[in-house]
Amino acid sequence: MNNKKKQILWNIAYVLVVVGIGYFIYISSSKVNYIWRWKNVPSFIVYKAHEDIESPVKGIVEDYKNKTVYIKTLDGKIKTIKVEHPEVKKGDVVDTTDEIGYNESYKSGPLLVGLYMTLKISFLAIIAAIIIGLITGLMRISSNPLLKNLAITYIELIRGTPLLVQIFIFYFFIGTVFHLDRLVAGVGALAVFEGAYIAEIIRAGIQSIDKGQREAAISLGMNYYQLMRYIIMPQAIKRTLPATAGQFISLIKDSSLVSVISITDLTKAGREIITSTFSPFEIWFTVAAMYLILTYTLSLFTQYLERRMAKGE
Amino acid sequence: MNSIIEIKNVYKTYPNGIEALKDINLEIDKGEVVVVIGASGSGKSTLLRTINQLEIVDKGQIIVDGVDVTNPKTKLTTIRSEIGMVFQHFNLFPHLTVLDNVTLAQIIVKKRNKKEAEDIAMSLLTKVGIADKSDVYPTQLSGGQQQRVAIARALAMKPKIMLFDEATSALDPEMVGEVLDVMKSLAKEGMTMVVVTHEMGFAKEVSDRIVFMDYGKIVETGTPDTIFTSAKSERLRQFLSQIL
Numbered sequence: 001m002n003n004k005k006k007q008i009l010w011n012i013a014y015v016l017v018v019v020g021i022g023y024f025i026y027i028s029s030s031k032v033n034y035i036w037r038w039k040n041v042p043s044f045i046v047y048k049a050h051e052d053i054e055s056p057v058k059g060i061v062e063d064y065k066n067k068t069v070y071i072k073t074l075d076g077k078i079k080t081i082k083v084e085h086p087e088v089k090k091g092d093v094v095d096t097t098d099e100i101g102y103n104e105s106y107k108s109g110p111l112l113v114g115l116y117m118t119l120k121i122s123f124l125a126i127i128a129a130i131i132i133g134l135i136t137g138l139m140r141i142s143s144n145p146l147l148k149n150l151a152i153t154y155i156e157l158i159r160g161t162p163l164l165v166q167i168f169i170f171y172f173f174i175g176t177v178f179h180l181d182r183l184v185a186g187v188g189a190l191a192v193f194e195g196a197y198i199a200e201i202i203r204a205g206i207q208s209i210d211k212g213q214r215e216a217a218i219s220l221g222m223n224y225y226q227l228m229r230y231i232i233m234p235q236a237i238k239r240t241l242p243a244t245a246g247q248f249i250s251l252i253k254d255s256s257l258v259s260v261i262s263i264t265d266l267t268k269a270g271r272e273i274i275t276s277t278f279s280p281f282e283i284w285f286t287v288a289a290m291y292l293i294l295t296y297t298l299s300l301f302t303q304y305l306e307r308r309m310a311k312g313e
Numbered sequence: 314m315n316s317i318i319e320i321k322n323v324y325k326t327y328p329n330g331i332e333a334l335k336d337i338n339l340e341i342d343k344g345e346v347v348v349v350i351g352a353s354g355s356g357k358s359t360l361l362r363t364i365n366q367l368e369i370v371d372k373g374q375i376i377v378d379g380v381d382v383t384n385p386k387t388k389l390t391t392i393r394s395e396i397g398m399v400f401q402h403f404n405l406f407p408h409l410t411v412l413d414n415v416t417l418a419q420i421i422v423k424k425r426n427k428k429e430a431e432d433i434a435m436s437l438l439t440k441v442g443i444a445d446k447s448d449v450y451p452t453q454l455s456g457g458q459q460q461r462v463a464i465a466r467a468l469a470m471k472p473k474i475m476l477f478d479e480a481t482s483a484l485d486p487e488m489v490g491e492v493l494d495v496m497k498s499l500a501k502e503g504m505t506m507v508v509v510t511h512e513m514g515f516a517k518e519v520s521d522r523i524v525f526m527d528y529g530k531i532v533e534t535g536t537p538d539t540i541f542t543s544a545k546s547e548r549l550r551q552f553l554s555q556i557l
Contacts, residue, residue, distance in 0.1 A: 215367055216404035216463075220418035220470060221394025230417060234408050 034281060041282050044109040044273050051103045053083045055094040063090060069100055114269025115290050121187055121265060122252045122294075128191035129251065133198025138228070140203045151199065158196035164257050166193055171261040186258035194251045201243045205236035238309050245302035249295045256291070266290055316340040317474060317505055318364060323373030323383075325359060325529075333359040335529040337373070346506045348516040351526035352552060357509045360526065361476050364507065365389075365396040378473055394422050397467030401479040403459040405451035405466070411438070412447040415466045423470060430469070437465040441495050457488030464495055475499065477508040513557060517541060525549045 029036075059073040064086050071079045071094060083101035094100055108116070139151035158166070170189035171182060180188070209232050217231045237244075259268035270287040274280045318341040325334040333356045341347050349357040362368040363375060366382050366389050375383045380392050406414050415434035419425045425433070438444040441461040443454075451459055460480060467475060477496065481489045493515050500506055500519045510516065516523055516537060523540040525533045527548050533540070544550045 210402075210404075212400060212402050212404035213406065216398075216400060216406070217418075218390075219365055219367060219393055219396070219398040220466070221390045221422040222418060223390050226421050230421060231406055235406075238408065 029281070036282060037277070037279050038282055040277065040279065041286050044111045044283070044286070046106055046112060047109050049105050049107040051105070052099050053081065053101050053103060055096060055098045055100045056081070058095050059093075061088045061090055061092045061094060061100075064088075071100075110264075110269045110273055111266065111286065111290065114264055114266040115294075117264055117269075118252070118255055118266040118291075119294070121183070121190065121258060121263065122248075122255050124187045125190035125194065125251055125255065126248055128187065129194040129198050129247075132191060132195030133202055136195060136199035137202030137206065140199060141206060155196045155199055158193055159200075163189070163193050163254055164260065167257055167261060182261050182263055186255075186261055186263050190251060190255055190258065193254070194247060197247050197250075198244065201240050201247060202236065204243075205240035206232055208239060209235050241302065241306055241309065245298065249298055252294050252298070253291060315342045317343045317378050318507070319374075319376040320360075320363075321374045321376075323360075323363060323375060324371050325356075325363065325368060326371055332529050333368075334363070334370070337529075337531055339524065339531065339534075341505065341507060343505055344503045345521045346500045346504075346508065346519055347522050347524060348508045348510060348520040349524045349526060350510070350513075350516060350552070355526040356529040357524075357526045358478055361478050361507055361509050364474070364476060365393050365398060367398075390422070394418070394470050395473050397464075397470060397472035397475040399460070399463050399467055399475070399477045399480045401482050403451070403456070403463045403483075405459055405463055407451055410448055410450055411443070411454070411462050414451065414462060415469050418466070419469050433469050434465070437468050438462070440468075441465050442491070455488060456484045457491045460484065460488075460492045461495055464492075464499075468499075474505045474507065477506065477510065479509055479511070481510065481512055511556065513541075513553075525552070527552070 055071060057071060057073050057079050059071040059079065062070040062072045062078060064070070064083075067082060067084050069081045069083045069086050069088065071081065073079055081100065082103075084103045086101035088094060088100045136151045136154060139147040140155070142148050142151075167186065167189040170192070171180075171185040174180065174188075175182070175185040213231055213235070214227060217227045222231070255265060256267040259265050259271070262268070264272070266287055270283045274283050277283070318339070320337055320339040323334055323337040324332075326332050335356075337356075337360060339347075339360075349360060351357045359368055363370050364377060364382075366375075370383055373383065374381060377392055377396065381387060382389065382392055405411075406417070409417060412431065412434055415437065416427070416430040419430035419433060420427060423430075435444060435447065438447055441464055443458055443461050443465070446454060446458065446462075451462065454462065464480075480496070481492050484492060489512070493512060496506070496508070496515070497519050508515070508520070518537075520537055522534060523537055524531055525540065525544075525546075525548075533544065533546050533549050540549070541553065544553060
């Protein structure tokens with residue numbers, strides 16, 4: 001009981017500290033001469049598009065119902081035009097290209113478009129990184145020196161150089177030689193980079209499986225593929241799930257670096273908005289929050305998977 | 314020629330320099346139960362594991378059911394599926410249920426259909442007295458139960474030979490009996506068995522022949538009677554006096 005009280009006390013302390021830090025940030029930001037314009041921010045995520053509708057014909061407005069304007073042309077035909085907000089009345093005479101009203105619709109703002117690009121790049125890179133990591137991880141533990149050394153060279157090269165530099169090399173060198181689209185170069189650089197880390201995770205996972213599992217499987221007559229597919233990998237993947245998920249979260253965050261080769265991902269979208277609005281604080285906070293939503297969702301999903309998989313044992 | 318296993322002039326040295334097997338020669342007949350005894354480190358487990366080539370030999374020849382398993386060109390998966398093996402630490406697949414443990418290799422190696430594999434699995438699980446646990450995962454079973462599942466898993470492949478590598482050594486004393494009982498009934502059915510064990514009672518009661526190994530060599534072989542009552546070598550008498 002006493003212990004429980006202590007826990008509550010410390011949790012209250014936690015809330016106070018967080019609020020305190022928030023207050024400190026607020027105070028310090030109010031000291032700089034900066035005008036906060038939070039109310040503009042939502043429009044960069046979703047905005048209401050205004051589309052003027054022009055009359056395609058010359059004629060007289062006959063009627064308006066069901067969000068449709070009926071125009072009677074000079075030769076007596078009825079022309080129907082969808083308009084949600086008409087600005088003409090019954091009996092008005094309209095000429096071609098005269099404005100008869102406008103439509104409104106919700107459109108994705110640049111940040112949401114950028115978020116979609118970040119998701120797309122990350123998703124493609126994760127798939128490719130899994131394939132690269134799986135193959136390299138298996139090569140890494142192979143007894144064949146060619147495969148093993150190739151894998152080690154790749155892993156060491158990639159892990160020993162910065163991702164930013166790799167993206168430049170991928171785009172400016174490999175991209176130029178093979179005429180790669182910037183998106184392909186970006187996804188490729190990310191996949192090659194994260195693949196090296198996933199290879200090491202997979203290697204560690206496979207090596208952590210008791211050697212008796214291998215012996216039991218091959219003594220039953222399984223070949224290498226069957227051993228890996230049915231015995232080793234299911235156990236290794238389960239064991240490495242937390243580390244792999246961490247790597248995927250890293251990948252989503254690292255994907256912000258592809259903005260340097262002019263891919264309009266979430267980060268680049270943020271930068272572009274800032275050049276026109278001069279509201280860097282709000283935009284960067286919003287961009288950070290959007291990344292956090294992505295990574296936290298992935299983190300929750302992994303926790304769910306772990307719990308579900310843990311039931312087996 | 315009735316022998317199903319022929320081991321000829323086999324040598325094996327581990328990378329750390331330990332000579333595990335030195336000039337081993339042994340023939341085992343069909344239906345014979347051979348128990349290999351010896352102190353730990355005498356090479357008895359290594360010898361057993363060379364029969365299905367879990368250990369690759371350096372020199373010599375091993376022929377199992379007419380197939381030279383020491384020939385690098387031999388496709389080992391086929392012959393291995395015909396040699397059942399039971400390990401000291403069971404080595405059940407922890408991510409699969411008991412039933413799946415017994416059916417998996419039947420389906421993917423022997424290409425039996427699921428229904429057939431499950432029927433065989435259930436009849437074997439019944440035989441080893443564990444049919445009611447077919448849906449649980451191995452970690453929920455006791456050691457003795459796990460080992461009986463492991464025996465059923467090996468038997469499901471319809472092997473011609475069964476190898477037991479200290480199958481009862483990792484068990485709590487009260488569970489040794491249940492596993493030995495399964496092994497005894499197998500022996501009675503005429504299964505060819507090679508058993509590495511410290512259970513001298515089992516060796517006396519069930520085996521047709523006992524092989525005593527010491528420092529990588531076969532020192533003496535004989536029927537249980539001759540081994541236990543009139544051992545020729547001093548080393549064997551010493552070993553028996555320590556263990557009995």
